[in-house]
Each structure stands twice: as C-alpha cells, then as structure tokens.
Amino acid sequence: MANTGWDEFEIGAMLRTFEGEAGDIAATLQEDRKYTENSSFSASVADWRIEKPIFAKDYCIDCQFCWIYCPDISIISRDKKMIGIDMDHCKGCGICVEVCPTNPKSLLMFPELADEETEIAQWPAKEKKEK
C-alpha cells in the first residue's frame, strides 16, 4: 500500500473496503470478511501503545462492558463471550480496565513488554471491601 502512487487510485478517491459482494456485511463477522488493503482493519496502531491490557479469563463474567465501551473495536466477543483482545488495533487507552466490574479485575494494564503468562500467574488477589 505504501508504494501506491496518488494517480493509481480511482478518481474521487473512492475506496472499497471489501473484495467482491458485501451485501450482508452487518451479519458477517470480521474474521469472515474479505477486507481489501484499503480498510483500516488491515492496518495496525499497535505501536501507539505504551501500556497494554492483559486479559485473565478466569475472572471474567462476560458482562461485555469492555466490548461496548472499547473505542477501538479491540475487544473480541463471540457468542456472548469475551474471548480476547485485538492487539493490532488496541491503542492502550485503558477504558476496558476502568469499566471492568469484577473483583479482582479481569483486565489490567501492564507495560507493553510485559509477558502475558507471567503476569496472569501473579494476578492480584481479590480486594477486600472497606467497611
């Protein structure tokens, strides 16, 4: 894409997001879509992150708060279950951690270079409620 000249695009800069038919896109999940290289889905903003969220599945109650409030469509939910984070599109804002209602939180922010397995192994314990 970086090597495409300005005069190699269609007139009016019309960009097509999908290859071929896209009639039923509202019912097609991202993994089943045929994105072109013009869709920002094919791009990555992973290098924006200083901190990254790590997801500890054991504590998750699938409330989907992180899914609805994620500004970058980076929370992957399938069949009403939260299954992971899309690390190509996550900008590391930390909203998902803030809205997570479980105790301990099932999402926490760590430095970008932190190792996922190590961090999950030493996940903080349940916080006691202050009376």
Add this chain to the structure above:
Amino acid sequence: MSEMKKIKNLKEFSTSADRFEGANLLCPGCAHSIIVREVLNATNDDLVLAASTGCLEVCTAVYPYTSWDASWIHIGFENGSTAVAGAEAMYKALKTKGRLKQPDRNPKFVAFGGDGASYDIGFQWISGCMERNHDMMYVVLDNEVYANTGGQRSSSTPIGSSATTTPAGSISYGETRNKKDMMGIMAAHNIPYAAQVAPNKWKDMVKKIQKGFATEGAVFINAVSPCTTEWKFDPKDTMHLTDLATDSLVFPLYEVIDGHELNITYRPKEKDIVPVEEYLAAQGRFKHLFKDQYKYLIKEWQERVDANWAYLNRREEARV
C-alpha cells in the same frame, strides 16, 4: 419496513458485527468511536453515511485507508447533513419511479458532525434538512470545542472553559458565553424526534437511536463526547467523565417528540446526583475555576444546571 434489530441486553448486543473498524487515528480513549459504534450497531440495515469535517472525518478516512464498512461520504465542513439529505431525496425519487435495484432493502441515512460543524459552520444546512424533514438522522458528537484544529472555542463551549482562543489567565476566566441550546433550537423545527444521548447509558442511547431509525422524518441526536485532549483528562477516564456529565445533570438525557412532547429518559436518584463542582474538577480545562478569584463561577454553574433541570422537568410535566 424491515424488522428492528432486537437488543435486549448487552450480551445480545455484543453479537453485533461492527461496521466501524479499528486502526482509525482517533486519540486513545476518544468517545467519538464509542458513539459511532453504538449508532451503527443499533441496526442491521444498510447504511448511507456522511461525516462533516472534524475529528471523526479526518481520523477515519486517512488516505489510503477507510474505517467504514458502509457507504460513506465526506464533502465539506458544513454539508455532511445535506450530502445525506441529497442521497435520501434521490433514494425516494428512485423508489417512486420503481427504479431501485434492490427495493426490498431499507437503508438508513445518517450524518455525523462535530459540534463545530453542527453548532456553528453547518448550522444553516442542518436547519434546512430538519425543516424539509428529510428521512435522515443527524448525530452531533458534542465535545464542546474545535478539537481537530487545536482547541478553538465553538458556540458549544460552556462558560469558564479555557480554549485556545479563549484562554484563561489573570484577567480572563476563559469562555464568557454560555453554551448554545442546540436541542431547543432543533426541537423548535417541530421535527418528529430529537434526543440527547450519552454513550455511557448505552441502553438509553440504543433505544433512542432505534426510535430515530423507526421514525419517518428528520431526527436530531446530540451526543456528549468527552475529549481527552481538549478537556484534559486521562484517556482511561472517558467513561468516568461521561458518568459525571450525566449524573451531575450538566448533560441531561431527554427526548423531544414533535417539538413539544418532552420526556426525561434518565433521572438519577437524589442521592446519586453529583455536584457540578466534581464534574468541573475532573477536567483540566476548568482548572482555573478553583482559584479564589473565579470560585464564584462554580456556584453560578450549579445554579444554571439546577435551573435547566427544573425547566426540563416543568416542560415534561406541561407537555408543551
């Protein structure tokens, strides 16, 4: 008329296939895309979208990328609304003439604009669309400032806010004019539906959006969109700020049907209402209001918010 998408709870909602893509260039923690997602996911129908110049437009259409999985157009700063109105008029004409290629599909027409494009620059054009009652929805992403161009004040910027063209200092407390009552003005066009929404109250928001899609005629939506860059708060606090805005009643959630029937859709319990001071304290743009010199403005803020809330309650009761 196609069937309305059923969204009973958040789990059901989360099965939606997003038609707005990541790797757009909006700031981390920007509320714009949360609002856009809640609007687009409220329907499964085809979409005809436009955006006026603003953060949303420049960040989602960075050549050679697009973040939209639906037909989307950008023309100018002022005419996001009329671009969609034109498409809608053409659609209607082709439908009447029986020349639609897929007559069974039922596209929805939505225009997005920031508060600069809506309150100031595109004001006349939106007014025209509302007056002609096009079957479309106009969504304002109201972040109360020209965030895209560096934080100049717009007519949506509230009193006391420090913007780059109304900076606060020893002789000025920032913006001196009050926020324009856009909802009131749009409702005065007697459009079928106008509503104020906030992304943190997603259920209320989706309900209103679906109501808007089901309405035949012009629909105006004003959505609060906390801006991490210009309101000056930590990106992770976007939803917290939205909660403060709705719970302090600075940004009350209500709808106006046919220009007169006002319903308040979110009424926090007496004990849950937070003081406006808390809302102001959470943002860097109001930092100077906590100096002794300008403290009287906080009291004025509270009085203004209380008066507005009382006004809305009276309107709701009177049905006029």
